Amino acid sequence: MLAVMNTMVSGTTLAEVAAAIGDTARANILAALMDGRALTAGELAWHAGVSAPTTSGHLARLRQAGLVAEERQGRHRYHRLAGPEVAHALEALMAVAASGPPRHRPTGPRDEALRAARTCYDHLAGRLGVGLADALQARGHVVIADGAGSLTEAGGRFLSGALGIDLAAARSGRPLCRTCLDWSERRPHLAGRLGAALCARCFELGWIEPVRDSRAVAVTEAGRRGFAEAFGLAF
Amino acid sequence: MLAVMNTMVSGTTLAEVAAAIGDTARANILAALMDGRALTAGELAWHAGVSAPTTSGHLARLRQAGLVAEERQGRHRYHRLAGPEVAHALEALMAVAASGPPRHRPTGPRDEALRAARTCYDHLAGRLGVGLADALQARGHVVIADGAGSLTEAGGRFLSGALGIDLAAARSGRPLCRTCLDWSERRPHLAGRLGAALCARCFELGWIEPVRDSRAVAVTEAGRRGFAEAFGLAF
DNA sequence: GCGACGCTTCGGCCGCGGCCGAAGCGTTCC
DNA sequence: GGAACGCTTCGGCCGCGGCCGAAGCGTCGC
Secondary structure, three states: OOOOOOOHHHHHHHHHHHHHHOOHHHHHHHHHHOOOOOEEHHHHHHHHOOOHHHHHHHHHHHHHOOOEEEEEEOOEEEEEEOOHHHHHHHHHHHHHHHHOOOOOOOOOHHHHHHHHOEEEOOEEEHHHHHHHHHHHHHOOOEEEEOOEEEEOHHHHHHHHHOOOOOOOOOOOOOOOOOEEEOOOOOOEEEOHHHHHHHHHHHHHOOOEEEOOOOOEEEEOHHHHHHHHHHHOOOO | OOOOOOOHHHHHHHHHHHHHHOOHHHHHHHHHHOOOOOEEHHHHHHHHOOOHHHHHHHHHHHHHOOOEEEEEEOOEEEEEEOOHHHHHHHHHHHHHHHHOOOOOOOOOHHHHHHHHOEEEOOEEEHHHHHHHHHHHHHOOOEEEEOOEEEEOHHHHHHHHHOOOOOOOOOOOOOOOOOEEEOOOOOOEEEOHHHHHHHHHHHHHOOOEEEOOOOOEEEEOHHHHHHHHHHHOOOO
């Protein structure tokens, strides 16, 4: 009972960070930012379901915890996740949340849209994300082993050739191809710079489009054809 | 402000899990369990710095959140982390906590011991853990790429030959070689089944020993020789 | 069977913090 | 300059939940 100062090295701040996430309104704010975009306080207030003053307080706290960063631009202030580690931690927590007690959560249509295809910080998740990872792996374009992925030579040629993804730009900095446990599918999808590039390219090609006020993405008609041709996916 | 039901799909439970972690006493309990062992409520009360009744309540809450599992054995009840995902989420949160505001945290001797060498759930972390990962990588025994590791053939021979690590037993189930961001070194160390096997073998060989009431491990005289010979590490 | 022991449940206290409306501050637009 | 706008700060209310001591319950040892 007199330990207190013992494991506190990480303890206190671990608790601080977790407590910052551990409130419904703030968790909703963070979830809204998980698509990697920067939103204004007003938009976040809407997502969180609380008033502007309350949101302001929450944002201050999230900032102090190092979870979100603020960017001032004229009379607007944009808020975004502080970095990829934050998105990673949130994703890990969601995986724990989803793996927890198998209590029946009502599965609404919105939920279904999210499970089908959504963005996860800067890459694709849901059945689409997992499907892409599976397809790339099945064709030997990516080797998913030991919990992470590596792009093969054939994979590099395929992505730059057939899809026009510039991998030279993605070579440095963040890991090229991390995997990320999908909380809805409970299987890995592709994250890292490859995942981000792939996602961005799908938007560019008009294969997917954002769904208003949601992290879900809609697969367009062009996307249905594209995913079928390039990856053999039926969407 | 009327969104509420919107991104709540993951929101509510994300908040629940985070809130369960976000209390000093509970964070201390979880940190104490991070070495993968199962502890009794009494021991955890000591670690948390609160009374037995309070600890009991905390454990109930952690269990309900799916973070901790209970094992009854006679008049004792052992508590352990519910699974590797939980350890992973905690590690990710610690990384965020460590990366946050670079405020000066007092760095005591205990802290120094933890930074030198400690267990992280079931594998090694700190300078020792990162050093082992670096050495294995430098010699081509492990390829750390894209945020995860793969064991090479030479690496397999080295580990089974020179160290006597039975990798056949580690072939199935959890990923063989994940990497895990070290919160003190801010660089990856080896986790997954390889990390666990390596850690266990170091204990078996008497190279490291547990430090009482801490996740830190001490490198023995034999360990100093062993790590130098096998990995070229000075400890 | 009886006490010792480990832990949980109960009851009550108290403070932290989430919530809002009103007011204040800074930016932009005209 | 003045009004509109977006956001933050302030003040006050209220309830959740962390804390403990005391009592209860199950297990073990003699």
